[in-house]
Structures are given as structure tokens and as C-alpha cells.
Amino acid sequence: xxxxxxxxxxxxxxxxxxxxxxxxxxxxxxxxxxxxxxxxxxxxxxxxxxxxxxxxxxxxxxxxxxxxxxxxxxxxxxxxxxxxxxxxxxxxxxxxxxxxxxxxxxxxxxxxxxxxxxxxxxxxxxxxxxxxxxxxxxxxxxxxxxxxxxxxxxxxxxxxxxxxxxxxxxxxxxxxxxxxxxxxxxxxxxxxxxxxxxxxxxxxxxxxxxxxxxxxxxxxxxxxxxxxxxxxxxxxxxxxxxxxxxxxxxxxxxxxxxxxxxxxxxxxxxxxxxxxxxxxxxxxxxxxxxxxxxxxxxxxxxxxxxxxxxxxxxxxxxxxxxxxxxxxxxxxxxxxxxxxxxxxxxxxxxxxxxxxxxxx
Amino acid sequence: xxxxxxxxxxxxxxxxxxxxxxxxxxxxxxxxxxxxxxxxxxxxxxxxxxxxxxxxxxxxxxxxxxxxxxxxxxxxxxxxxxxxxxxxxxxxxxxxxxxxxxxxxxxxxxxxxxxxxxxxxxxxxxxxxxxxxxxxxxxxxxxxxxxxxxxxxxxxxxxxxxxxxxxxxxxxxxxxxxxxxxxxxxxxxxxxxxxxxxxxxxxxxxxxxxxxxxxxxxxxxxxxxxxxxxxxxxxxxxxxxxxxxxxxxxxxxxxxxxxxxxxxxxxxxxxxxxxxxxxxxxxxxxxxxxxxxxxxxxxxxxxxxxxxxxxxxxxxxxxxxxxxxxxxxxxxxxxxxxxxxxxxxxxxxxxxxxxxxxxx
Numbered sequence: 001x002x003x004x005x006x007x008x009x010x011x012x013x014x015x016x017x018x019x020x021x022x023x024x025x026x027x028x029x030x031x032x033x034x035x036x037x038x039x040x041x042x043x044x045x046x047x048x049x050x051x052x053x054x055x056x057x058x059x060x061x062x063x064x065x066x067x068x069x070x071x072x073x074x075x076x077x078x079x080x081x082x083x084x085x086x087x088x089x090x091x092x093x094x095x096x097x098x099x100x101x102x103x104x105x106x107x108x109x110x111x112x113x114x115x116x117x118x119x120x121x122x123x124x125x126x127x128x129x130x131x132x133x134x135x136x137x138x139x140x141x142x143x144x145x146x147x148x149x150x151x152x153x154x155x156x157x158x159x160x161x162x163x164x165x166x167x168x169x170x171x172x173x174x175x176x177x178x179x180x181x182x183x184x185x186x187x188x189x190x191x192x193x194x195x196x197x198x199x200x201x202x203x204x205x206x207x208x209x210x211x212x213x214x215x216x217x218x219x220x221x222x223x224x225x226x227x228x229x230x231x232x233x234x235x236x237x238x239x240x241x242x243x244x245x246x247x248x249x250x251x252x253x254x255x256x257x258x259x260x261x262x263x264x265x266x267x268x269x270x271x272x273x274x275x276x277x278x279x280x281x282x283x284x285x286x287x288x289x290x291x292x293x294x295x296x297x298x299x300x301x302x303x304x305x306x307x308x309x310x311x312x313x314x315x316x317x318x319x320x321x322x323x324x325x326x327x328x329x330x331x332x333x334x335x336x337x338x339x340x341x342x343x344x345x346x347x348x349x350x351x352x353x354x355x356x357x358x359x360x
Numbered sequence: 361x362x363x364x365x366x367x368x369x370x371x372x373x374x375x376x377x378x379x380x381x382x383x384x385x386x387x388x389x390x391x392x393x394x395x396x397x398x399x400x401x402x403x404x405x406x407x408x409x410x411x412x413x414x415x416x417x418x419x420x421x422x423x424x425x426x427x428x429x430x431x432x433x434x435x436x437x438x439x440x441x442x443x444x445x446x447x448x449x450x451x452x453x454x455x456x457x458x459x460x461x462x463x464x465x466x467x468x469x470x471x472x473x474x475x476x477x478x479x480x481x482x483x484x485x486x487x488x489x490x491x492x493x494x495x496x497x498x499x500x501x502x503x504x505x506x507x508x509x510x511x512x513x514x515x516x517x518x519x520x521x522x523x524x525x526x527x528x529x530x531x532x533x534x535x536x537x538x539x540x541x542x543x544x545x546x547x548x549x550x551x552x553x554x555x556x557x558x559x560x561x562x563x564x565x566x567x568x569x570x571x572x573x574x575x576x577x578x579x580x581x582x583x584x585x586x587x588x589x590x591x592x593x594x595x596x597x598x599x600x601x602x603x604x605x606x607x608x609x610x611x612x613x614x615x616x617x618x619x620x621x622x623x624x625x626x627x628x629x630x631x632x633x634x635x636x637x638x639x640x641x642x643x644x645x646x647x648x649x650x651x652x653x654x655x656x657x658x659x660x661x662x663x664x665x666x667x668x669x670x671x672x673x674x675x676x677x678x679x680x681x682x683x684x685x686x687x688x689x690x691x692x693x694x695x696x697x698x699x700x701x702x703x704x705x706x707x708x709x710x711x712x713x714x715x716x717x718x719x720x
Contacts, residue, residue: 233524
């Protein structure tokens with residue numbers, strides 16, 4: 001009811017799309033969206049403003065590089081972006097005409113960004129979050145899409161799947177999952193994102209789609225830990241399975257209405273498997289075992305300024321589980337947090353698999 | 361009712377265990393079982409006869425090598441077997457006293473072996489199948505455990521999980537799933553197989569446990585195909601997900617009573633993931649793309665005399681689906697069969713993912 005203007009917006013003429021964020025994943029998505037809006041001009045306006053946090057790279061402004069060379073040489077080098085994607089360093093200027101706001105930035109920045117946008121965007125706009133992680137509220141963790149929706153008073157869908165950014169940018173076939181409680185918005189988002197190499201399935205169980213995207217990064221650290229210790233595919237498969245069982249339990253306990261079938265979508269098992277084999281959180285897990293460096297040092301060394309999402313999510317989960325006295329129900333999540341914080345020896349990790357409550 | 365002697369057998373004194381088969385997996389299991397029977401002497405007799413097809417290796421009989429050096433230097437080199445595991449080249453001699461028969465041999469040999477055993481084993485015996493694949497009956501495919509049970513008139517459980525043999529033999533932690541319709545037999549089998557590094561969960565949905573073990577090898581060929589074509593983790597995750605969806609559909613259509621929850625056990629997603637990353641059927645898929653050799657030539661080259669299970673299962677499934685006019689419901693299985701048979705260009709494989717009925 002609160003969003004009664006939305007349905008009207010859906011049957012209006014071409015919509016303006018704004019991308020909020022421009023890192024690795026944001027740039028890969030900008031390539032898709034920039035091309036799709038041109039091909040589907042009955043639905044979308046051609047110019048796609050992309051909000052980009054201004055920084056210098058090789059002595060030049062990054063927005064200037066993107067707008068002249070059409071390449072994000074810092075975060076997605078080697079991939080040409082469509083020329084209708086325009087990098088803009090001013091958030092309000094980038095978003096002021098938007099009918100669709102695509103949020104794709106590290107989860108720790110989203111609250112600040114939304115606060116700045118509050119009251120400054122179209123009231124008929126809709127949002128979609130591609131962000132992995134949780135926000136922290138007084139009741140514990142909060143879904144990012146809920147946070148966006150609450151602050152901006154607009155509906156917010158999600159998109160999450162087995163989508164390592166570099167592979168998507170190089171047009172390797174993959175699947176993804178769009179979560180939208182409103183079916184029409186779901187179909188509109190499919191039109192915006194789907195390509196021959198990027199297949200979108202739409203489900204209504206938005207919460208689970210988003211949960212999977214946040215939690216899989218925690219499990220991936222666990223996969224990296226057993227990699228780092230020299231274990232093979234069997235042990236790693238056990239980590240992935242037990243990790244999935246904790247993800248499902250987490251959804252059951254904290255998000256009523258979550259459906260098991262959603263875990264069979266790309267956002268579920270497929271993303272989990274891809275991230276446990278190819279993602280940077282897996283790499284972090286491996287390095288936590290092989291070096292004695294702190295998380296901060298590893299971030300500086302491996303990500304050159306970006307941050308690992310997995311340890312942040314693990315910490316957020318840990319805080320909530322501790323408060324609710326549920327640490328013993330999620331031993332894998334807890335162990336991964338403790339290992340990242342250097343409070344537990346990685347050698348203990350296999351014991352945690354061995355004694356997992358799933359085995360009782 | 362037909363197995364009323366079994367329950368009695370379960371409360372009798374120590375049982376004699378016989379292993380039928382002695383390849384890579386058979387030898388890894390012999391190590392586990394040989395050690396467990398010693399530690400659990402109230403349940404099992406110490407001497408474990410292992411039927412071994414006699415062959416020469418480096419000019420000596422393989423049984424003789426195993427019984428003097430306690431190592432299967434042909435199929436599991438580098439791993440010491442417990443001395444109470446005794447290789448015997450005569451099937452009937454190996455099995456005549458057995459209370460528990462562990463079947464672990466390539467699926468194409470099981471019918472012949474069971475026919476030889478018929479009427480020659482204890483009527484109170486029970487069996488457990490570790491075999492991956494199907495038998496062919498007049499009604500289409502038949503589960504191997506059913507075949508064993510039918511020919512020998514004894515109950516037959518199954519064991520299947522994310523258990524690449526080499527890793528199990530080197531004692532890397534993993535999980536597995538035991539399927540047994542009879543709970544007491546299930547618990548007895550858990551006592552026989554479980555170790556600190558080999559965790560057994562018991563379920564009653566035997567059919568699904570066994571189905572997973574056969575079908576995952578087909579999906580793994582698909583994973584190898586996309587590996588061979590240079591795709592990354594996203595595309596491979598889509599193959600695994602769509603493969604899993606076809607496995608679930610196959611169970612639904614052909615094996616009523618199959619439970620989705622069983623796919624969350626080690627025999628399901630975990631084994632699928634491990635096999636799609638580490639198994640020899642994955643390797644086959646990669647080689648099918650990278651060379652123009654026939655399946656037979658690749659078998660000779662890669663497996664040195666053993667056979668790939670995946671293509672056999674794919675062929676069996678194909679035959680049945682064709683007869684039942686269901687080829688279009690399982691396009692991934694069908695494409696993998698056709699690519700193995702060199703009737704389809706591997707380049708077409710990604711189109712099959714793109715147009716999969718799961719996406720409709």
C-alpha cells in the first residue's frame with residue numbers, strides 16, 4: 001500500500017537507471033546494464049549515471065578516466081564499459097532522476113549513502129541491492145535491502161548468485177537470482193539485468209536470496225582454511241555442506257518464511273560453491289592459515305584497500321548469536337569468526353566439523 | 361518379513377565381514393574396515409577376507425603382494441592395509457562365512473559376481489553396496505542394491521558420500537551417508553565404517569543415496585567439459601546446480617518416496633561438489649574437450665585399464681529416457697551423453713545450460 005505509486009511507475013514510459021557504486025562488481029554490472037538499456041529502450045532511458053566515490057589513480061581522477069577511456073582501470077581493468085554509463089562523483093546529482101537505483105557498494109557504506117539520499121530521490125523510485133552483508137540494528141542484524149527500503153521509503157529487491165565479477169565481465173555464462181516481493185518489479189529487474197550470458201531467475205523469497213549472499217562469504221573463509229591446511233576435496237565438500245546447513249538453520253531461526261527451495265537457486269548452492277572455489281574470501285581463509293598476519297594486514301596485502309566481506313559478516317553474526325545465547329548451534333560460523341580474530345588455532349577447525357551438531 | 365533372520369543375526373556374537381572388490385575405493389575401505397573390526401571386536405571378527413580378482417603386477421600375483429606387503433600397489437599405492445585384511449582370489453572361499461558382504465567393484469561386474477554367490481552364502485547375511493552406477497533390467501535401469509538383494513535374497517544397504525578414495529585413504533576428514541531401510545542394520549554399518557576421519561550419517565532413504573552416487577558422475581563430466589573449454593567458477597557452478605536439479609527430478613520421476621532432504625546429506629550436494637572438482641569423471645570431461653580421442657582411448661590413457669563410470673551411467677540413463685520419451689526433461693544428462701559419444705560438439709554445451717527447462 002505504501003508503495004502504491006510503484007505499480008503506476010511500472011507502466012509509465014522509459015525509466016532512468018542509476019548505479020550507486022562502482023567497484024569490481026559495480027563495474028561488471030554497469031557493463032550489463034549499460035548495454036541492456038540501449039537494447040530495451042522502450043523500458044529504460046539510455047544514459048546510466050554511475051555514482052563513483054572520487055579517488056585518484058595514476059595522478060588522474062578515476063571518474064575522468066572512466067568517462068574518457070570507458071574502463072574502470074582500478075577495479076575492473078581490461079573491460080570496456082558502454083559509453084552511456086557515466087561516472088559521477090556527486091551522489092545526489094547521479095541519483096536525482098532515477099526511477100531505479102542499483103545499490104552495489106561495500107555494505108559498511110550503505111547506511112551513510114542512504115541517509116544522504118533520504119528525501120532527495122523520486123518518491124516513485126524502486127531500488128535493488130546487490131550488496132553482500134548485513135546492517136546492524138538494535139534488534140541484531142538487519143538485511144541491507146530492508147535498511148534501504150526503510151530509510152528511503154521505497155521498495156527494494158535483491159540480486160545475488162554465482163557471479164564472480166571478473167567472469168561476469170568477460171561474459172562467461174552464469175545464472176543469478178533476483179528476489180522481489182512484487183512480481184512486476186521482479187520482471188522489470190529481469191529485463192534490466194538479463195543477457196545471453198547472465199541468466200536471471202526471479203523468486204519472491206527476497207530474504208533468503210539476500211541471506212545467502214552474505215553468509216556464503218563466511219563459509220568460503222572456512223573452505224579457504226581447509227585449503228590452507230592442505231586438505232583435499234572431501235574435507236572441503238564437508239565444509240560446504242555443513243556451511244549450507246548452518247545457512248539454512250540461520251534462515252529458519254531468524255527469518256520466518258524462508259523457503260528451502262530458494263537454496264537450490266543460483267543464490268544458494270551455486271553461489272556457495274563458486275565462492276568456496278574462486279572468491280577472495282576463500283583466499284583470505286587460506287592466508288589466515290599460511291601466515292600469522294592480522295586481518296588488517298592481509299586486507300592491505302591482498303585487496304589493496306578494499307575489505308573482505310566475510311570476516312565482517314562473521315563478526316556481525318557472532319555478536320548476535322552471542323547475545324541470543326545460540327553460539328553452540330552455529331559452530332562453523334563461530335569457529336570461522338574466532339580463527340579470523342586469531343582467537344582459535346586453525347588446526348582446531350576440523351574438530352569443529354567432526355563434532356558438528358548436524359552429526360547428532 | 362522375508363529378512364526375519366536378520367534381526368536375530370544382529371544380536372548374535374561377532375560377525376564376519378567380507379569385502380567383495382579391491383580396487384582404489386575397495387582398498388581404501390579395507391583400511392577402514394580392517395582397523396574398525398579390531399577395535400570393535402564385540403561386533404566383528406578380526407579376519408577380513410577381501411575378494412580380489414587375480415592379476416599379475418610386476419611379475420607377481422597381486423593377492424600375494426597384498427598379503428605379504430599389505431599394500432595394493434596397483435590400485436592404492438603408498439597406503440598400508442591392516443594385516444587382518446586378507447586378499448583371496450577365490451570369490452566363494454572369500455565369502456562363505458560372511459555375515460556382512462561389502463560390495464565395492466565396478467558396476468558392470470556386479471551381476472556376474474552375485475550370480476556366482478547365489479545359494480553359496482549364509483542366508484542370514486546382509487550386504488552393503490558401495491557401487492556407483494545402475495544395472496539394466498527389462499523395466500529400464502535398476503538400482504545395484506536392489507539387484508544384489510534380489511539375486512541373493514538378503515537385505516542390502518548402501519554407502520555413498522564425498523569420498524575421493526585417495527583422500528579417504530590418507531585419513532583426511534570427510535563425511536559419508538549410509539542408506540538402510542532397516543535402522544538396526546544402519547547402526548551396525550555405522551559401527552563398521554565410522555572412524556575419526558570418516559563420519560557416517562544414517563538415513564532410511566536408500567534409493568536416493570544410491571541414485572546420487574550414480575548420477576553425480578554424469579554431472580562431473582559436464583563440470584569437466586566447461587573446465588576444458590576455459591570457463592571459470594560461475595559457469596561450473598551453474599552446471600553443478602542444473603545437474604543437481606536434474607538429479608532431483610530424476611529421483612522424483614523414477615523413484616517415488618525419494619526425499620529432498622537426502623540431497624543435503626554428504627551423498628548429495630557434498631559428493632556432487634567434490635566429484636565435480638576432484639574426480640576422474642571431471643578429468644574425462646576436460647579431456648573430451650581438449651582431445652579428439654574416443655572414450656575407449658581416453659580410458660586406456662587416463663585410467664590404465666579401469667573404466668569411467670560416468671559415461672556408462674549416462675548411456676544407461678539415455679536409453680531409458682529415450683524409451684520413455686523424456687529426453688527433453690533432462691537436457692544436461694542427454695548433452696553429456698551425446699558429447700561423450702562424439703555426437704555433439706562440446707561448444708554446444710553452454711547453449712544447453714542457457715535454454716535449460718529449469719529457467720522456464
